Amino acid sequence: MSLFDLFKKKSSSDVAKDRLKLLLVSDRANCSPEVMEMIKNDIIKVISKYMVIDAEGLDIQITQTESENNNGSVPALYANIPIRDLKKSQKSE
């Protein structure tokens, strides 16, 4: 046991629970890495029409979020898209 373990509060059952929760979200969404890559490329294409974005820094993932009307949590597509320049449309042409 390392010194780090002494300060670590997370029990192995908590680790298991957290890993499973993340795993099951992507299992349930039935999204392969290829599909995620295709979604990512399409998002870049669409947003690029209107503004300059940092395609390298773009990150998308499927997570879980509390649903608004019923009690359970629902899967959500989370996208972090860094914007380089908002006024692409005015600059171009």
Added chain:
Amino acid sequence: MSEVIVITSGKGGVGKTTTSANVGTGLAKLNKKVVLIDTDIGLRNLDVVMGLENRIVYNLVDVIEGNCRVKQALIKDKRYPNLYLLPSAQTRDKNSVTPEQMKKLVEELREEFDYILLDCPAGIEQGFKNAIAGADRALVVTTPEVSAIRDADRIIGLLEAESMKRTDLIVNRIRMDMVTRGDMMSIEDVVDILSINLIGAVPDDQQIVVSTNQGEPLVGDDSLAGQAYMNICRRILGEDVPLLDLNEKSSLWKKISSVFKK
């Protein structure tokens, strides 16, 4: 009204066959007429867990292929007058049977029995599809381990896709000492992750190994697992039975009382 229940899990080795044997025997003890069907073609196991392996003449595939009548293949359990087993074939493979044939067989058995329990093979292929074809409801068995829970989640999704009317969860092999230490997910954790109705939790009990050795299901005896299985049977019948206390307290008391028994 008869009910057809499939016992499934996705992952192998989590206790489907043990659960099938105990739930089937328990329902028979509660005076229901029960037939257990081993649908794991090629890997026959329910017969040995039930202690009926020496009495097999015909099997599931013989019935399906018309080599014998259903009644000829059913093994009557001498210990319980209401309990029958339809064993699986050992030398055939899962493609010997189709979901339509299983459905037809189950419909035929409905006229005779109160409960028809189908012990499903591991996996999600043909054998799984055969087993769930004729079922009204499903019992999904899992253990508090990441691999078993992941597979259970997949199975639950597949059962939903097949519009199974009712699916309940059994959490098997719970070790309360490890849960207390934080080294095993609790029953609540598992139910929270899978978000389906819990119909029972069975502790990891050494008596299960003893009972399997002897070919005598332990449902209804005074071991914790025996009580847990009997509670599951009562809940299947629609009774409202509170969850068994699997905590250290009861097992500690057991230890103390067993010391005095000696």
